[in-house]
Amino acid sequence: MNRSLKKGRITYSMPAFLCFGLINLFSQASAEVLVVMHKSAPIDQLSSDEIKMIYLGKSKNLAENTVAHIVDHLVSSPLREEFYQKATNKTTAKSVRIWARYMFSGKGTPPEVAKDDKEVLDIINQYPTSGIGYIERENISDQVKIVHVVQ
Amino acid sequence: MVNGRSSQNNKYFRYYSCLNGCLNRSRSHHWLSSVVIMFGLCKLLCMPAQAEYAISSPRISGFLNAGLTNNDNKTRYLGYKNSVEFQSDTLLGVQVDSPIDESIRVSAQGIAKDTSGNFDIDTEWAYVAYTIIPQLEIKAGRLRVPNFLFSETIHVGASYPWLRPPPEVYNMFQTTRLHGVDFTYSMAFKEATLYLQPYAGEIHSETNSVTAGTDDFFGMRTRLETPNFEYIASFIHASGFFDITVRSNDTIIMQSVDFGFEMFTLGLATELGDYQFLTEFSKNQNTGTSSPDARGWYGTLVYHTDFYAPYVTLAMRDEEGTAANDLVDLHESQSVSLGIRFDLTPGAEVTFELQHAEANNQTSGLFGDPLGLAELPEDNQVNLFSVRFDTVF
Numbered sequence: 001m002n003r004s005l006k007k008g009r010i011t012y013s014m015p016a017f018l019c020f021g022l023i024n025l026f027s028q029a030s031a032e033v034l035v036v037m038h039k040s041a042p043i044d045q046l047s048s049d050e051i052k053m054i055y056l057g058k059s060k061n062l063a064e065n066t067v068a069h070i071v072d073h074l075v076s077s078p079l080r081e082e083f084y085q086k087a088t089n090k091t092t093a094k095s096v097r098i099w100a101r102y103m104f105s106g107k108g109t110p111p112e113v114a115k116d117d118k119e120v121l122d123i124i125n126q127y128p129t130s131g132i133g134y135i136e137r138e139n140i141s142d143q144v145k146i147v148h149v150v151q
Numbered sequence: 152m153v154n155g156r157s158s159q160n161n162k163y164f165r166y167y168s169c170l171n172g173c174l175n176r177s178r179s180h181h182w183l184s185s186v187v188i189m190f191g192l193c194k195l196l197c198m199p200a201q202a203e204y205a206i207s208s209p210r211i212s213g214f215l216n217a218g219l220t221n222n223d224n225k226t227r228y229l230g231y232k233n234s235v236e237f238q239s240d241t242l243l244g245v246q247v248d249s250p251i252d253e254s255i256r257v258s259a260q261g262i263a264k265d266t267s268g269n270f271d272i273d274t275e276w277a278y279v280a281y282t283i284i285p286q287l288e289i290k291a292g293r294l295r296v297p298n299f300l301f302s303e304t305i306h307v308g309a310s311y312p313w314l315r316p317p318p319e320v321y322n323m324f325q326t327t328r329l330h331g332v333d334f335t336y337s338m339a340f341k342e343a344t345l346y347l348q349p350y351a352g353e354i355h356s357e358t359n360s361v362t363a364g365t366d367d368f369f370g371m372r373t374r375l376e377t378p379n380f381e382y383i384a385s386f387i388h389a390s391g392f393f394d395i396t397v398r399s400n401d402t403i404i405m406q407s408v409d410f411g412f413e414m415f416t417l418g419l420a421t422e423l424g425d426y427q428f429l430t431e432f433s434k435n436q437n438t439g440t441s442s443p444d445a446r447g448w449y450g451t452l453v454y455h456t457d458f459y460a461p462y463v464t465l466a467m468r469d470e471e472g473t474a475a476n477d478l479v480d481l482h483e484s485q486s487v488s489l490g491i492r493f494d495l496t497p498g499a500e501v502t503f504e505l506q507h508a509e510a511n512n513q514t515s516g517l518f519g520d521p522l523g524l525a526e527l528p529e530d531n532q533v534n535l536f537s538v539r540f541d542t543v544f
Contacts, residue, residue: 047341047342049341049342049377049378050341050342052378053342053343053344053376053377053378056378058344058376058377058378058381059339059344059376060285061285061286061337061339061344065284065285066285067285075497075498089422089424091457091494092497093494093496093497093498093500094455094494095497096309096497096498096543097309097310097498097500097543100214100304100307100309100310100498100543101301101304101307101310101311103212103246103248104212104214104244104246104260104303104304104307104310104543105295105303105304105310106258106260106276106278106280106290106295106303108248108256109210109248
């Protein structure tokens with residue numbers, strides 16, 4: 001009896017497990033986050049540690065004589081939560097605290113905040129060598145190049 | 152003897168342990184005129200650092216700490232009385248940052264906090280920053296003294312994991328401001344940035360009974376930042392004078408003393424997964440005053456979840472009292488603090504902390520007022536319970 005119950009549970013749970021896996025796969029695919037810079041930027045690729053340094057306020061120098069103009073999303077944005085979790089292992093609340101420390105220690109101003117991916121691209125167009133931001137893959141344009149894919 | 156000022160110890164000088172306390176209330180100086188001239192020359196001599204620039208309007212931001220504290224000892228501890236206090240930890244700060252052009256920005260920060268029963272508004276910093284090349288920035292004006300891991304944001308509760316930075320270390324140097332120049336040179340490596348930050352200037356203050364100032368004040372902090380680590384090593388040198396006026400009945404006694412002060416600090420903040428570890432060690436040496444040489448240390452372990460972060464801190468301070476007049480001059484102390492911080496919304500949090508501390512070896516420990524008189528307690532143990540709401544905007 002025990003065996004049949006166990007078997008039955010497995011039988012019923014398999015479709016659910018597969019559905020969950022597929023849903024998870026699709027949701028991950030649709031929310032792929034890309035770090036982008038302008039096509040003319042002097043940088044082609046950045047490592048995950050370099051992205052972490054930039055978005056934790058620990059480095060602004062992208063290349064020689066290039067200071068990053070960092071673009072971020074609103075604190076209410078789900079994309080911001082996902083980006084910081086994946087790229088820096090921080091929640092949005094912790095990212096706010098990190099940038100508060102940056103700003104109130106006199107290091108400079110925190111990232112420019114965009115309301116959506118389109119505005120991120122607009123800002124990067126204004127800063128073709130130094131603008132850096134993150135967007136969803138579906139919103140990528142011809143004007144930018146991918147310098148890092150957030151895993 | 153320097154400039155006719157006596158170097159001998161005096162019992163009054165115990166109240167003014169080196170640069171603590173009275174120097175914290177420094178006043179404005181003629182430095183800004185020098186600053187303007189210096190920046191004008193720099194501007195003529197140097198090329199702009201950044202090619203891309205868009206004029207943006209001044210940015211106004213701020214922070215608020217509001218809390219209550221209860222000390223269960225009859226003697227004041229860290230300035231907190233034996234009652235529920237709302238004022239001492241309550242503070243409002245406003246900061247204005249404004250770019251002038253692609254390489255010059257100005258910044259000013261004002262704070263309003265409770266000092267001796269009144270909310271006083273004071274300028275915490277006001278400086279001009281000039282980026283000569285992307286790796287080198289010069290600041291001049293009224294500046295923060297960069298010494299500890301969190302020196303620059305010591306008033307911003309949301310910037311550190313504790314309810315308040317461990318006093319065994321942070322009270323060893325409470326002067327937060329100087330008038331002078333600060334150079335920050337950054338060297339970016341592949342996945343690390345090294346900052347060299349030398350500075351020099353002067354500190355001057357006057358209270359009703361004490362005039363204090365520095366003849367020499369300089370220091371340097373080095374900071375190495377990697378994705379998961381932050382190290383600091385810093386050094387301060389100061390020499391100067393205290394002119395003290397003591398009124399007793401109809402008699403006015405004026406005393407003057409020269410002092411020398413040096414301080415070394417090492418610090419580390421590291422994150423491993425959900426755990427964060429912070430530690431700092433400081434050592435200072437005094438000459439000329441009755442203040443003893445001191446050593447302070449703390450270690451903090453924080454566990455981060457998405458919504459809350461419990462922490463535990465062990466801290467210790469001991470002193471070599473060969474130059475002290477009596478036990479009230481000595482501040483040997485140890486404490487353990489348990490706390491937890493809850494994120495309410497991004498930018499707003501509430502922190503609860505219980506600190507159990509002991510004054511060691513019959514000294515005053517950290518009892519009394521950190522900016523004034525130390526007090527010998529009848530009972531050398533204290534429990535300090537604090538709740539604080541911190542926000543940035």
